[in-house]
Amino acid sequence: MITIIRKELADYFTSIRCFILFLLVLVASAVALYAAQQGIRGADTQSGFVFTALFTTGTNIPSLITFIALLVPVIGIALGFDAINNERSTGTLNRILSQPIYRDSVINGKFLAGLVTLAIMILVAMLLVAGYGLRMIGVPPGAEEIIRLFIYFVAVIIYGAFWMGLAILFSVLFRSLAVSLLCPLAIWILLGNPVFNPYVSFIAPAMTNSIGTYLLLLRISPYWLFAESTEALLDPFFRGLGILTVSDTTGMLYRPLSLDQSLLLVWPQLTALICLTVVCFAVSYVVFMRQEIRST
Amino acid sequence: MEKQIVLETRDLTKKYDGRTVVDHLNLHVAENEVFGLLGPNGAGKTTTILMLLGLTEPASGNARVFGFDSTREPLKVKRITGYLPERLGFYEGLTARQNLRFIAWLNNMTDDEAERQIDQVLAEVGLTEVADTAVGKFSRGMKQRLGIADVLVKKPRLAILDEPTAGLDPEGINQIIDLIAALPKMGTTVVMCSHRLYEVQRICHSIAILAKGKLVVEGDLDAIGREAFAEGRYRIEVETDGASPQLVGVIGKVKGVKNVEAKGNLLHITTDSDLRAAISRVVVDSGAALVQMKVEEFSLDDIYKRYFQEG
Numbered sequence: 001m002i003t004i005i006r007k008e009l010a011d012y013f014t015s016i017r018c019f020i021l022f023l024l025v026l027v028a029s030a031v032a033l034y035a036a037q038q039g040i041r042g043a044d045t046q047s048g049f050v051f052t053a054l055f056t057t058g059t060n061i062p063s064l065i066t067f068i069a070l071l072v073p074v075i076g077i078a079l080g081f082d083a084i085n086n087e088r089s090t091g092t093l094n095r096i097l098s099q100p101i102y103r104d105s106v107i108n109g110k111f112l113a114g115l116v117t118l119a120i121m122i123l124v125a126m127l128l129v130a131g132y133g134l135r136m137i138g139v140p141p142g143a144e145e146i147i148r149l150f151i152y153f154v155a156v157i158i159y160g161a162f163w164m165g166l167a168i169l170f171s172v173l174f175r176s177l178a179v180s181l182l183c184p185l186a187i188w189i190l191l192g193n194p195v196f197n198p199y200v201s202f203i204a205p206a207m208t209n210s211i212g213t214y215l216l217l218l219r220i221s222p223y224w225l226f227a228e229s230t231e232a233l234l235d236p237f238f239r240g241l242g243i244l245t246v247s248d249t250t251g252m253l254y255r256p257l258s259l260d261q262s263l264l265l266v267w268p269q270l271t272a273l274i275c276l277t278v279v280c281f282a283v284s285y286v287v288f289m290r291q292e293i294r295s296t
Numbered sequence: 297m298e299k300q301i302v303l304e305t306r307d308l309t310k311k312y313d314g315r316t317v318v319d320h321l322n323l324h325v326a327e328n329e330v331f332g333l334l335g336p337n338g339a340g341k342t343t344t345i346l347m348l349l350g351l352t353e354p355a356s357g358n359a360r361v362f363g364f365d366s367t368r369e370p371l372k373v374k375r376i377t378g379y380l381p382e383r384l385g386f387y388e389g390l391t392a393r394q395n396l397r398f399i400a401w402l403n404n405m406t407d408d409e410a411e412r413q414i415d416q417v418l419a420e421v422g423l424t425e426v427a428d429t430a431v432g433k434f435s436r437g438m439k440q441r442l443g444i445a446d447v448l449v450k451k452p453r454l455a456i457l458d459e460p461t462a463g464l465d466p467e468g469i470n471q472i473i474d475l476i477a478a479l480p481k482m483g484t485t486v487v488m489c490s491h492r493l494y495e496v497q498r499i500c501h502s503i504a505i506l507a508k509g510k511l512v513v514e515g516d517l518d519a520i521g522r523e524a525f526a527e528g529r530y531r532i533e534v535e536t537d538g539a540s541p542q543l544v545g546v547i548g549k550v551k552g553v554k555n556v557e558a559k560g561n562l563l564h565i566t567t568d569s570d571l572r573a574a575i576s577r578v579v580v581d582s583g584a585a586l587v588q589m590k591v592e593e594f595s596l597d598d599i600y601k602r603y604f605q606e607g
Contacts, residue, residue: 003401014389091385095446098349098379099402100371292312293351 001101004109005116012079012117021075025121028071029128032064036129037136039063049256051141052148052234054133055126064129065152065230068122069194069223072156075121076163077188079114081181083107084171084288097293107288111161111168111281118160126153144259151263152233158273159226163188165280172284172291192223200224225273229266236262299326302485303348303454307357310343310509317343319509320357325487325502328480332496332517333489334600335506341489342382344506345456348487349379361454375403378447382458382489384439388432392423392442395431396449403450410449417445421475437468444475448484455479457488461495473499497596505603512603521594524602529554530570531592534563537585546582550574561587 012018032055039057040050055064062070084107087093097103126149134140141149166187170180191199204217218224232238236256257265303325310318318340325331333341346352348359350370359366361373386395393414400410418424421441426434434442440463447455460476461469469492477499479486490496496503497517504514513520522529536543538561547565548556553575555566565575572589579586 003398006401007398011387011389090388091381091383092387094351094381095379095384095386095399096402097351098374098377098381099399099450100375100404101402102371293346 001105001109001112004096004101004105005113008110008113009116012113017078018117021078022121022124024071025075025125026128028067029064029125031061032058032067032125033129033132033136035061035063036133040137049142049145049236050137050139051130051133051145052236054129054137055149055152056234064125065234066194068125068156069159069227069230072118072122072160073163073188073192073223075118076114076160077167077181077184079117080110080164080167081171081184082177083110083114083168084284085175085177085180086171089175089177094293103289104285107168107172107285111164114164114168115157115161118164119157122153122156122160147259148233148236148262152230155226155229155233155270155273158270158277159222162222162273162277162280163192165277165284169280169284169287172288191221194223194227197221197223219269219272222273222276225269229269229273232262232266238262238265299329301325302327303331303359303361303487305344305348305357305359308344308347308354308359309356310340310347310352311355317509318347318354321506321509321511323504323511323514325485327485328483329501330476330480330486330488330499332500332503333487333506334491334493334496334503335512336604338508339506340509341506342458343509345379345458345487345489348456349374349377375450376453378450378452378455378484380443380447380455380457380460382462384443384446386431386434386439386442386446389430391428391430392418392434392445393427395442396446399446400449405450413449413451414445417448420448421445422471436463437465440464440468440472444472452484454485454487457486459489459491461490461492469495493596493600503596505600507604517596518594521596521599524599525594530567532565532567532570532572532575532589533592534565534575534579534589535561535587536563536579537561537587540584543579543582543584546578547575550578 035058036054038061040053057063058066084093087096093106096106130141130149163184167180167184170183174180174183189198191197199221200218200223204214207217208214219228238257301324303323305321305323308318308321308323309316321340321344323344333344335341343352347354348361348366350366350373353367362376364372366373387398390398396414396417397410400413405413415424418427421444423438423441423445426438431439431442440460444457444460447457457476461472464472473495476486476488488496488500500517502514502516503520505512513523515523525531541558544556544558544563547553547563550571551574552568552571553565554568557564565571570591572591576586576589
């Protein structure tokens with residue numbers, strides 16, 4: 001399987017597709033950095049969480065976490081949508097499977113190689129913003145901030161893995177590249193994009209009048225789960241997922257939550273994301289293992 | 297000399313959606329021979345091959361390759377078997393060498409061994425000059441040759457070639473055929489599917505013909521020919537300078553001769569075994585001059601047509 005990961009990584013890093021994605025990530029980081037520069041003065045710096053504000057601060061220009069929420073699904077889909085069916089249609093799948101390897105190492109290798117690529121891209125974006133941000137504001141990050149950022153990084157990878165798993169699932173199910181690209185994109189437009197999300201704005205509100213049910217419905221959307229988790233992870237003042245009534249907030253101290261409390265807050269969300277990812281991958285795994293290999 | 301059977305299927309059966317594609321197939325391939333698997337499109341040849349490699353599961357029956365069960369121990373089978381698919385594909389962006397290197401790695405070869413082996417097989421198929429060219433720029437024939445290199449790079453004991461000459465020009469076909477014919481000497485048994493009967497006849501030692509998933513006939517090529525046209529007997533053609541009824545009579549008395557027909561100076565003799573030595577002696581003893589004598593060969597084309605007229 002190491003061989004397959006090695007080859008897939010080599011493929012990714014030499015492909016035009018990855019070059020474009022990297023460019024996108026770079027542009028997003030630059031823009032986000034600019035946004036942070038514009039907005040950081042207005043941000044609340046009393047609390048001592050200045051460094052994370054670099055990632056979350058945006059004015060009318062979106063911040064890095066918004067960009068990442070937008071880009072990560074796209075990267076995941078772009079890396080996964082042709083994983084299996086492209087090999088099948090070019091006839092290379094046959095050739096690989098007739099080598100002495102287990103069939104699952106093909107799909108595992110592709111998934112892992114995709115994850116590594118995704119991780120590198122996100123790491124580059126975060127380090128760029130962190131590095132230039134450090135120069136710009138001159139405030140070093142505290143230990144807790146670093147841990148929060150790291151957990152956020154892991155959450156991003158999980159979120160990306162979900163979209164990649166979804167794309168790989170469609171690439172196992174459908175022979176046509178166009179279909180396997182359109183299906184995850186359609187799901188992304190409906191449920192997963194942060195800019196204009198018909199599910200969050202129209203569909204879920206139309207289905208219920210109760211706020212509680214509305215929130216429950218929203219949490220079907222992987223984007224919503226991800227957005228809630230990142231917000232709570234990077235903003236220690238963020239304490240209520242959903243609606244807080246006046247009685248809830250009366251007497252609430254304006255103090256940052258400790259790391260474990262923030263984590264506790266988003267634990268269900270993160271678990272749900274991990275679950276979704278595992279389900280997507282498991283289904284593609286099973287379907288792929290049982291599929292006939294016939295090229296015709 | 298009894299040859300060792302290295303590939304054997306026992307009542308191998310495959311069904312797709314209730315339709316039987318391969319039906320109780322029993323094949324036997326001896327070591328170091330070229331075995332031709334023939335049959336019209338859709339006869340179940342490719343499905344059979346996939347089952348041999350453990351890439352698809354049989355509905356019943358089993359296949360053994362060098363003693364390993366294809367369904368239960370596919371990895372062991374695939375370690376010693378090279379497979380050239382009918383529609384072969386390469387990573388177009390990678391060079392010939394990189395494509396082969398990937399396969400070598402998948403076979404757990406060390407880097408040194410892989411490089412040596414890659415150089416050797418590229419030379420064998422005549423692609424040394426384009427070893428570092430991207431496969432996307434290759435012609436159909438070059439890809440086909442690279443496919444053969446791809447099979448050989450792992451030093452297989454069994455090579456399964458599905459239409460190895462499809463889409464090649466005549467010269468390319470000859471090169472590939474010569475290459476395949478040389479494999480048994482290097483210790484590789486070959487199973488090949490082809491629709492080009494002439495080629496099969498040139499290089500295959502034994503064949504099997506499939507139709508609708510069933511085995512029509514299997515065995516030694518010459519034996520099958522005799523079976524098909526002379527009820528298992530030899531037909532010997534003798535040309536003399538003058539065929540007298542007397543000569544016909546004398547030949548007819550040779551032990552093993554079943555029938556003699558005279559047609560001008562040609563005598564068609566049907567026998568139980570290859571009696572050329574005995575017949576030539578009789579002809580010369582009778583005072584007639586022996587101009588030429590040969591065992592009639594059956595073209596595979598005729599055999600094939602014959603079986604499919606019946607079927």
